[in-house]
Amino acid sequence: MTAAGGASPVRGGLRLAGAGHLLLSTGVFVIALFGVGALWFQAAPLLRWPLLALWCAASVAGMRAPWSRRARGLAWGPWVIAVLALAAWWSTLRPSHDRLWADDVARLLQVESDGRHVVLHNVRNFDWRSETDYTARWETREYDLETLASADLILSYWMGPHIAHTLVSFGFDDGRQLVFSLEIRKERHESFSAVGGFFRQYETVLVAADENDIVRTRTNARGEDVYLYRLGIGRPALRAMFLGYLDEAEALRGTPQFYNTLTSNCTTIVFDLARTIAPALPLDYRLLLSGHLAEYAGEVGGLAPGYSYAELQRAGRITDRARAFEGSADGFPRAIRTGVPGIDGERTR
Incomplete structure (x- = not known):
């Protein structure tokens, strides 16, 4: 009942x-x-x-x-x-620095710093003719942090409009650019798998590279679509972000870590470093859908002011300019920034 x-x-x-x-x-x-x-x-x-x-x-x-x-x-x-x-x-799987690495991630960035001047060993400056045809070149470079002048967010689309590889390029008063990119550290027999990145298939490496290397290999050798956005942050924040990358490089050098597609990747490091400067930055789904990261950065005031996101995106597409460039490597950074909002000499509102 x-x-x-x-x-x-x-x-x-x-x-x-x-x-x-x-x-x-x-x-x-x-x-x-x-x-x-x-x-x-x-x-x-x-x-x-x-x-x-x-x-x-x-x-x-x-x-x-x-x-x-x-x-x-x-x-x-x-x-x-x-x-x-x-x-x-x-639990027995451990990351290692001792494997037969692919040429482009074979060396770890090494840092010497006295607080103002930094010496970076193993800065990558390859000459890429195709993905498999290149001249390997590793350099030692010196920088005065007092001349650190700008930072640009670079998004390279390799798998549709929602997923992009995230890079940050720092500019100095003398016109030089240095790009940081957190990447998988492939062994010679490996290729990238986003799914494999969930299962400890790769170690992590922080690459510091010349734009003529790391940007042109994506636009020209790999055929990816690349966008560049000027970050609207002052010199003290620029310095803190730059030093944050150097700290991460030294941490990885001392203790190898696994790459994780979700929690430890090219986008999370940018957000983590940005949060050291602005702790109130909110979490957002676009941190996972990295192809929309620039839109998120614009909404929180991190891009050149006075422009809609559509304007920034349209002017920030550097793919065609990079592919058309035929000058010396020193002229590449200026050529790809032609017309990008927020760059010195361009219109402002």
Whole structure:
């Protein structure tokens, strides 16, 4: 019997139990997906398929366990053992500096600084004719931080309009530019995988490079679409941001770290450094959809003032100018900035 207008307590209890079972099964499924990715990207090739088969069998048993009262104990056992084994194995994976690296990430940036003057060893200045045809060149460069004059946000689109690689280029009074880029540190046999970046497939490297190298390889050699935006920040903030990159380089040099597609990537480092200057900067979905990062920067007052985002984006597209440039490397920074709002000599409002 049920009360008039009320629901059966038994039926309500069954619904609640069913919801709990569904939640447990969903949790097991999510863990199962992580395990499949971890084994696919990290297990030894000869063991990959056998381990995947065992993991999937244990996961299926775990997903069925909440729904089977009689077999629940038998099903949970193999799944718990599989999860503990996966966690123990995962904890043994360690980042390293000692691998056979691809040429463009073979060296780590090394910093010497007395607070005002910095000497940077292993600044990359490759001459790229194609992605596989290049002349490798690593340089030592000196900078006076008192002459640090500007910073530009550079977004290089390689996978549609929503995902871009984020770089920051610092300019000095003498016209030189130095670009910082947090990247995966590929081994010679590896290529980039955004999914693999979730599963400790790559270490992290902070590259300091000449614009004629790191920008032209993206516009010309890789065929990416590149945009440049002048950041509207003063010299004290510029210096703090520049030194933040140097601190990150030294930290990575001392302790290798894994790259993570979501939490430790080319965009998160820019946001983290910006937050040291402006702690109130809000979190935003565009930190994940990095192709829209410039729009976010404009909304929080970080780009050249007096322009709509559409104007900044249109004038900031440097792809065609970079591909058309045929002068000396020293002239490349000025050529790609022609017409970019906020650059000295351009119109302001």
